[in-house]
Amino acid sequence: xxxxxxxxxxxxxxxxxxxxxxxxAAPAVPAAVGKQGFHAVRLPVSFFAENRARLHAELKKMGPxxxxxxxSMPEQHRNGDSTHMYRQDSDFYYLTGxxxxxxxxxxxxxxxxxxxxxxxxxxxxxxxxxxxxxxVEGALKLGxxxxxxxxxxxxxxxxxxxxxxRVVLVSNFDxxxxxxxxxxxxxxxxxxxxxxxxxxxxxxxxxxxxxxxIKQAAEIDMLQRxxxxxxxxxxxxxxxxxxxxxxxEVAGGFQGTVRSLGxxxxxYDTIAGAGRNSxxxxxxxxxxxxxxxSLMLLDAGAEVGYYTADVTRTWPVSGQFSKEQxxxxxxxxxxQNAAIDLxxxxxxxxxxxxxxxxxxxxxxxxxxxxxxxKDSVFKSGAYSRFTMHGISHWIxxxxxxxxxxxxxAGKRGGQRVLVPGMALTVEPGIYIPKxxxxxxxxxxxxxxxxxxVILVTxxxxxxxxxxxxxxxxxxxxxxxxxx
Ligand SMILES: [Mn+2]
Numbered sequence: 001x002x003x004x005x006x007x008x009x010x011x012x013x014x015x016x017x018x019x020x021x022x023x024x025a026a027p028a029v030p031a032a033v034g035k036q037g038f039h040a041v042r043l044p045v046s047f048f049a050e051n052r053a054r055l056h057a058e059l060k061k062m063g064p065x066x067x068x069x070x071x072s073m074p075e076q077h078r079n080g081d082s083t084h085m086y087r088q089d090s091d092f093y094y095l096t097g098x099x100x101x102x103x104x105x106x107x108x109x110x111x112x113x114x115x116x117x118x119x120x121x122x123x124x125x126x127x128x129x130x131x132x133x134x135x136v137e138g139a140l141k142l143g144x145x146x147x148x149x150x151x152x153x154x155x156x157x158x159x160x161x162x163x164x165x166r167v168v169l170v171s172n173f174d175x176x177x178x179x180x181x182x183x184x185x186x187x188x189x190x191x192x193x194x195x196x197x198x199x200x201x202x203x204x205x206x207x208x209x210x211x212x213x214i215k216q217a218a219e220i221d222m223l224q225r226x227x228x229x230x231x232x233x234x235x236x237x238x239x240x241x242x243x244x245x246x247x248x249e250v251a252g253g254f255q256g257t258v259r260s261l262g263x264x265x266x267x268y269d270t271i272a273g274a275g276r277n278s279x280x281x282x283x284x285x286x287x288x289x290x291x292x293x294s295l296m297l298l299d300a301g302a303e304v305g306y307y308t309a310d311v312t313r314t315w316p317v318s319g320q321f322s323k324e325q326x327x328x329x330x331x332x333x334x335x336q337n338a339a340i341d342l343x344x345x346x347x348x349x350x351x352x353x354x355x356x357x358x359x360x361x362x363x364x365x366x367x368x369x370x371x372x373x374k375d376s377v378f379k380s381g382a383y384s385r386f387t388m389h390g391i392s393h394w395i396x397x398x399x400x401x402x403x404x405x406x407x408x409a410g411k412r413g414g415q416r417v418l419v420p421g422m423a424l425t426v427e428p429g430i431y432i433p434k435x436x437x438x439x440x441x442x443x444x445x446x447x448x449x450x451x452x453v454i455l456v457t458x459x460x461x462x463x464x465x466x467x468x469x470x471x472x473x474x475x476x477x478x479x480x481x482x483x
Contacts, residue, residue, distance in 0.1 A: 001268045001299055001310050001399050002281045002389045002427060002449065030228040030467055037261030038225045041305040043218050048097040049143050051211065052107060052115060055095060058207055059109035065165030066110075068204055069157075070095055071177045072103040087265060090397035091170050091208045093306055097142055100134055102150060104177075106160055113145040118157055121149035158184055168204035205402075212396060213403030214421040220455060222307040223396065223423060224464055226263070227453050229302040230309035231468045233258040237272070239482040241296050241317045247272045250296060251286040258302035267308025267399040271299035276434035278314065278447030281388060293318055295325055297447055301399060310399050310425050311465045312451035319479040324442050326472055328430050331363040332448045333470065335428040339391060343426065343454045343461040348415040349405055353391050356428045360387050369432070369443060391428045395453055420458045427451030 059066045073089035088099050096105050096117065104118040122135040139147035148156055161167055161184050171178050185199050215223065233254040240253030251272035258266065273283040275294035290296070296317050301309035314332075316325055338359055339352030361383035364370040369386065370377050377383065394401035401423070405416050429449030436444055453464040469478045 001271070001301070001451075002312075002429065030231050032225070033228045033232055033261055037229060038304045039262040041222070041225065041262065042097070043222060043305060045097060045143050047216070047218055048095060050216075051095050052143075054211055055207065056107050056109065056114055059107060059168060062109070062166055062168070062202075064110055065163075066168065067160060067164040067166070068105075068107040068168040068170060069161065069181065070105040070107075070204075071169075071171035071174045072098065072101055073172075074174050074176075075101050085265070088306070089172050090212070090306070090402075091172055091205065094208065094212060094397060095170075098134065098139070104157060105144075106157070108160070115144050116146045116148070116156075116160070117142070117144035118148055118150060118153040121152075161185065165198065166200045166202060168202045168207070170204040170208055172205060209402035209404070212401060213394060214419065215396060215423050215455075216421070219307065219396065220421075220423070222305045223309070223453070223455075226267075226302050226304040226307045227309040227311070227464045228467075229258050229261045229263055229304055230300065230311050231465060232261055233263075233300060233302055234298060234311060234313055234468055235478070235482070237298050237300070238313075238315060238479060241290070241315070242319065242479065242483050244290055244317070246289050247274050247277065247286045247296075250274075250290075250298065251300075254298060254300045258300075261302070263302035263304055265303040265308075267301045267303045267310060271297070271312075273297050273447070274317065276445045279431040279433045279445065280447075281431070290317055293322065295446060295448065297449060299449065299451065306397055308395065308397070308399050309453055309465065310395055310427075310451060311453065311468065312427055312429075312449045313468060313470075313475070314448045314450065315475050315479060319483060320476055321472055325446055325448075327367055328432070328443075328446050328448050329450075329472060331360060331367070332428055332430055332450055333472075334363070335359040336426055336450050336452070336470075339426045339428065340452070340454055340461065340463065343418060343424065343456060345419055345456060345458065345460075347418050349392065349418060349424070350415045352426060356391050356426075357383060357387060360428060360430060364430070367443075369439060386430050386432060388429065388431055392424050392426055395423050395425055418456045420456050422456040423464075424454055424456070425451055426454055 059068055070092055072092045076084040078084050086101055102120045106116040108114050117139040119134050119139045122133055127133055136147040136149055169181055185201050236257035237250045237253040241250045244250050251270050254270055269284045271283050272286040273280055274290040274296045277283045277288055278295050278297035294317050295314055297314045299312040301311055335356035339356040342352040342355055361378040362374045364383055365374050365377050370382055394403050407416055431447040432443045434445040455462045455464055469475045
């Protein structure tokens with residue numbers, strides 16, 4: 001997914017119901033995926049316990065009387081009496097492994113029995129509709145030292161919060177719960193002698209964000225599964241495009257394949273734009289007819305075991321790039337390769353962007369799309385009219401994963417330095433809208449983005465999605481094979 005760098009936190013991608021189509025046979029599924037795919041794969045209980053232990057250690061550093069309260073994702077209304085399919089909050093999942101709504105986790109820095117989990121109570125009738133609930137027993141199996149069920153648990157939770165001197169709240173999307181915590185901690189109308197004035201509420205999201213930024217080995221394996229399923233989906237979409245008359249068939253080729261290989265969700269809504277729609281960055285309707293000779297841009301990522309891929313490929317539906325399409329594609333690829341080369345320990349996250357923009361700007365001058373000498377065109381920023389967006393974001397449980405890009409001022413220019421275990425996308429693009437009337441007509445309606453998932457390794461990087469064809473030669477070859 002294209003990156004609006006530094007405004008990521010404002011974006012919330014709500015998933016639509018899965019597309020139901022006849023699945024398209026995936027032609028060259030990565031060997032690791034196999035025929036079965038990765039249905040219902042999950043990280044082990046020990047993974048979540050270790051994450052809690054790390055947070056617990058942070059709480060201890062804050063002093064006695066510190067607890068963390070972590071809240072699950074609220075259910076999301078869709079329309080009428082329908083809700084969106086439930087997907088747990090990423091922070092909550094990372095610390096608990098619990099997939100249910102209406103759950104609250106508490107970590108107590110002072111206690112050896114540190115982890116309390118509050119869950120929905122068992123309900124035979126509701127479970128007949130919605131499936132089994134964890135209940136207290138299930139919560140204990142997931143590693144809780146103590147577990148209680150709502151609504152009776154409400155009192156216990158309130159007591160824990162009232163007893164604490166410092167409450168570290170991790171609640172990303174539950175506004176009502178945040179307000180409730182404020183009401184409990186700082187009740188209105190209490191006088192100055194009330195103990196509430198000594199309590200401190202701390203926003204704990206940043207602590208978890210920084211933990212999530214560095215991926216552990218088990219997370220990298222899960223991310224690779226998501227990427228491999230995504231590769232199978234992209235190949236199926238490429239195959240579908242050879243005979244498709246509508247973008248929906250291409251999107252469906254991806255969606256059907258990744259679902260059949262274990263992706264309950266995609267990490268964000270699939271972008272499948274042909275021709276002029278390849279220039280629409282967040283094009284989601286995917287329902288226009290495909291014109292002969294168009295480029296097809298597919299930005300799509302499967303979510304497997306809660307980790308999502310984010311991969312973009314652009315290809316000619318005819319099977320062969322036109323001269324102009326090829327020129328733009330080669331330029332974007334050159335910029336992407338240069339930016340990927342800068343993904344290594346010790347480099348700064350933003351360096352790849354700077355290198356890619358210089359290449360794109362110079363290339364746009366060479367192609368006659370921008371006029372003037374290269375240095376002044378670059379300095380003026382004129383290229384951004386065609387390059388549009390940032391080219392990299394962290395990736396993991398969220399497509400735009402957590403962790404700061406800017407560190408405190410003065411620390412290597414205030415930019416985040418890359419270290420092994422970080423996973424990020426590299427995704428430059430060039431977009432020449434159909435209605436760009438001041439541009440030579442031969443260029444109009446060409447939109448190209450190439451995006452891969454890159455892991456920072458001790459000696460450089462690994463392109464986790466590199467098996468999906470990227471070069472003009474390889475893309476044309478695979479299209480020929482898929483025909
Ligand atoms: Mn992306």
